[in-house]
Amino acid sequence: MKFIHTADLHLDSPFLGLKNHSLPDDLWEKIHQSTFDSFQKIIDEAINDQVDFVLLVGDLFDREERSVAADAFLMAQLNRLKDHEIDAFISFGNHDYSTADPSSFGYPDNTHVFSNQVETKKYRLENGQVVAISGFSFDKQWITDPMIQDYPQAFSDATWNIGMLHGSLSTLNSPEANYAPFTLNQLEEKGYDYWALGHIHKRQALNKQGTINYSGNTQGRHINETGEKGFLLVESDGGQLTSHFQSTAPIIWDFMAVSVAQQPVKQLAELIMSQLADQHFDQLHLLRLQLKSDQQLDSELLGQIASGELLDAIQQINRDKWRQLNCWVTSLKAPVEKNVVYSAIDQTYFNQARDETLTDDAYNQILKAFDKQPAFIKDELNQTDIKQSVFDTASAILRENVVNEYDKEDGDK
Incomplete structure (x- = not known):
């Protein structure tokens, strides 16, 4: 027996936040087409x-209201499988949930869609073996x-169960309890030969035998989904x-560290792009650059980094060279500054004020403003790495304001 386990296609993903005035149209088309x-x-x-x-x-589709395309x-694609006598088994997830009668989709007869209640579909292989596939x-x-x-418990009359x-390995009091939560013990107690899991976009095995797996999504959609997908x-x-x-996946998201120095923005941009040229990417990469510096950068340059300049x-520069470099820079992360303010005492107070301001509770309050927006927007903003990026940017802005106040006070003396 041989089969493919895939999940989280997110066809027609909008790739939120990527499209801007600099992104070339032909590159955007590649990105949009990648899923x-x-x-x-x-x-x-x-x-x-x-x-x-x-x-x-x-999550075959990115949202409930799937596009015609x-x-x-x-x-x-289902018809291609039918032409080669390959069956497909579909369960819809939290992004493409549906209450429609599976027969109403008009899929070819090689395609079997699970209803909203757990059910088992039995499939006979050419060698006579019976496969019992359960899902919802x-x-x-x-x-x-x-x-x-x-x-159900594993069927004794099936060769393979x-x-x-589509759900989350989780305790019932965690945020992931919104997505059909389960425990590893609950999966193992069913006695199945394989668990094909979806929803978590990071590919991973949950048991040592490698028979309880998240396949991950098929194309990374943002910087929190780095590496190869498939x-x-x-x-x-x-x-x-x-x-x-x-x-x-035709496109790989990744982080890359680049060295920077105190110099005008135009020259600094050229320095960074020369470092990208040395990478010789053999596959299209979308990059977040982590800026690193051996020297303290002044507040003006840090402000130009924080503002997006x-x-x-x-x-x-990337716009004219993306094909040659085989990459596109999507975002920057400012260098970590050890000394934020001018004295150890001031540093202590700054850190305390920052930690009291940039809290999970404060972030959750901000997220409430997105309650009326499509759920996938709030889901993305709730990602740990995105939250940390927001905190880092806010901390950099706080730092810049503190330094400006010190400079202002020094000028007034």
């Missing part, structure tokens, strides 16, 4: 490897009930199943 291209490669691999079936474990694209589709954005309780579950190819070896990752200068 489609990655999935098409997965279907190519399914056909080339002659797999028995494909598991699509939730995304819907038509998925249909075309989200009927709303948040499911706090532990749906794992509704999954597989679970499809799918898991799962194969039987005797009575065991083993999985192997295969990369399909340096990033704009970099992107203006």
Whole structure:
């Protein structure tokens, strides 16, 4: 037996915050097309490897109201599988939840969609082996009930038992309890041969045997989703199943450290771009640059970094050279300044004021302003790395204001 485990395609992802006046139109088209291209490669691999079936474990679409283009694209890929006699099993997740009758989607007859209640679909392989695949589709954005309780025990009359579950490994009192929470023990107690998980975008195995897996998403959508993305190819070896990752994402998000020095913004941008030219990327990269300096940068340059002036200068050069460099700089992270203010006592008070101001409670209060916005926006802002980036930027602004006040007081003396 051989099958593909994939999840979190997020077809037609909007790639929030990327498009601006500097981003070339042809590069934007590549970025926007990347979720489609990655999935098409997965279907190519399914056909080339002659797999028995494909598991699509939730969030095929980026939002409930899927675009016509995304819907038509998925249909075309499912028909490609049908042409090669490969079945597909689909469960919808928290982004593309649906209460519609699965038969109303008009998918080809090789495609099996799970309803909103846990159910089991049995599939017979050409060699006569029976595969019992259990799963369900989200009927709303948040499911706090532990749906794992509704999954049946492994069927004794099946050769292989597989679970499809879009949800979070979590305790019931955590934020992730909104997404069909489960524990590792609950999965293991079902006695299945393999658990195909979705929702968490970081590829990972939850057990030593590597049979309870998040495949991760198929294309990174922001800087918190770095590295290669793709799918898991799962194969039987005797009575065991083993999985192997295969990369399909055309674009890689990554961090890169670059050295900077005190100099005018234009020259600094050219220095940074020369460091990127030395990388010789063989695949398109979207980068966040971590600026590092051996010397203390003055408040004016730090202000130009915080305001986006340096990033704009970099992107203006990048605009004409992105194909040659095979990369695009999306954001900058300012150097970490050890000495923020002028004395140890002032530093202590500054750190105390900063820590009392930049708190999780304060951040959560700000997030309430997004309650009426699409849920995926708030989900992205709630990412740990994005929150830390907001805190770092706020801290840099505080620092700049403190230094300016000191400079002003010195001038008044």
